Amino acid sequence: MSESLMEVRDVAVEFRVRGSTARALDGVSLEWRPGEILGVVGESGCGKSTLARAMMALQETARGEIAIDGAAVGDRGGRRELRRRIQMIFQDPYQTLNPRQRVGAIVTEPLRVQAVDPSVHAERVERAMRDVGLDPDRHLDRYPHQLSGGQRQRVAIAAALVLEPDGLICDEPVSMLDASVRAQILNVLVALQKQRGLALIFITHDLSLAWMLCDRIAVMYLGRIVEEGRAVDVIERPQHPYTQALVTAIPVPAAGGGGRRELLKGELPDPTAVPSGCRFHPRCPRRFEPCDSVDPGLLEAGASGQRAACLLHDPAAVAASGRGRAA
């Protein structure tokens, strides 16, 4: 048995866009450990949802490998493991819940699809409902439109839980919910991680949320992971200029706010025209001579286990440019 629940190795996903190729993922490697809360953060278009879809084998890959417990998800055996052990929930539960099915049928459906012994259905459904804070007696007969947004997301989580998965990939699970409801759903997810040992992936554009919840974080930019490490290290002491820019831009809900700051200029480049060298260099406030030609891999930077894809962490490149190291 391998140490990781899922492993992503050098994966690329390409889309054809008006005659050119857009690289939604361009050499992504990631490890998701059992029971771990892993955050994948970045702006719209950075590839974080594509990564989730690729991990769920919902998206064809151009290159690389994705494995669950060592079995490739592209193979039949690996696919079967994946469907049984990893589930996914989405941003808008209203679009993923069948409006013509009652909650009971929605939550039972995965058990039917996976041909789980019908004698345990009722018990599994009831447990999943209670685990997400829904009362089976009150909610099983309702339709999705009779529920609030928070309750619908609870139903989506319950439907993901009935197969008793080892991992749950959550794609922006609370970004459509209000603050008070959001906190309820997050509490449900964290309790599941604690009680059932459920591993979670949080895909989010909300860095403070990722900081608060996750064990580790991977920051994506234009189809690549540009920084990874423990959540506290990556957010409190970011080592990649892009992560630094993201953290700086977070509005601070406290007296005085975040104060004055330098903001990143420009916008995410077109994925059909990825810049040469480091893909962040045209927007980078700290670029130096080789950044437009050398594509940096992830380098050890900052705390133990923290890595950043930035030449500032390559002493040889810094020395050759005659630039004093400023980390």
Added chain:
Amino acid sequence: MSSLLEVEDLRVVHGDRPIVDGVDLRLDAGEALGLAGESGCGKTTTALALMKLLPAALSQSGAITLRPKGAEEPINIGRRTEAGMRVVRWRHVSLVFQGAMNSLDPVKRIDDQIGEAIALHAKGGAAAIAARVEELLDTVGLPASVGRRYPHQLSGGQRQRVMIALALACGPSLVIADEPTTALDVVMQAQVLQLLERLRKELGLALILISHDMGVLAETCDRIAVMYAGRIVEVGAVDAVFAAPQHPYTKRLLDSLPVIGGERGLAAPIPGSPPDPGGPPPGCRFHPRCPYRAERCVIDPALREVRPGQLSACHYAPWDSWPELTAPAAGGEVVS
């Protein structure tokens, strides 16, 4: 000195359901007021009522008085007819609404759309209008070349800047921005907020910023009003409210937000969900969800000054300290 905007006892009803239930607001020239609260609390309805842009099914009452620069007499918005409002909207007060960046006309060039807005209230030839369009684009940080483009050729952030340029076209004294950055990524959000702040300083613009994001309000506003179930439950200077909230709803809302560098981990959530406007609970509308509730909470509380400049609609305010709360059962509580 009298305020730029005074709102007294604003009410909006849908049949017999109160959506906005007695809101008082005051705003000085050049001031930025944040309107906070969750979906359905009435903040967008309040904004639309200030512009008299409510859908036909809703009716409003209450006094809304605007004293913009360049107007000789105060404008009584509450009593204006639709025809009378047309000379007020965009000229004195304009609105940047949620998702507005997707409401640009897809088949018209940007310069034509902004030009039309200018022509509504200003006289001048084509050359004068073209010059003003360029000036407006420059004001919001867009190159003149954007004028010759169509909306689909622009990014979300650029479209939102165009919407702000449209709002500024006729030189209003007040801009109401309803969730102007909600659909944007964090970097672009920060860019747009910085733009709004610069415009306030340079143009002396007053701003009502509506957002569910307390961080956005903390960074942009001078004062903040927190709404719950159609009413304002707390108002005060941003720094005072964030440092020492005086209403349990504000307190719990702020507690649920992560502040990087502070303590990690989840706060106990507010149980339940906001009440249905059809049948709000008696007394304080927050009391069924309030962990600090006590016997007086079934009586309707008034919004009153509990600290200098800070108003709260809680019977038990001022709160000098908040009692410890016990953590909820794991898994979250069952909600109806």
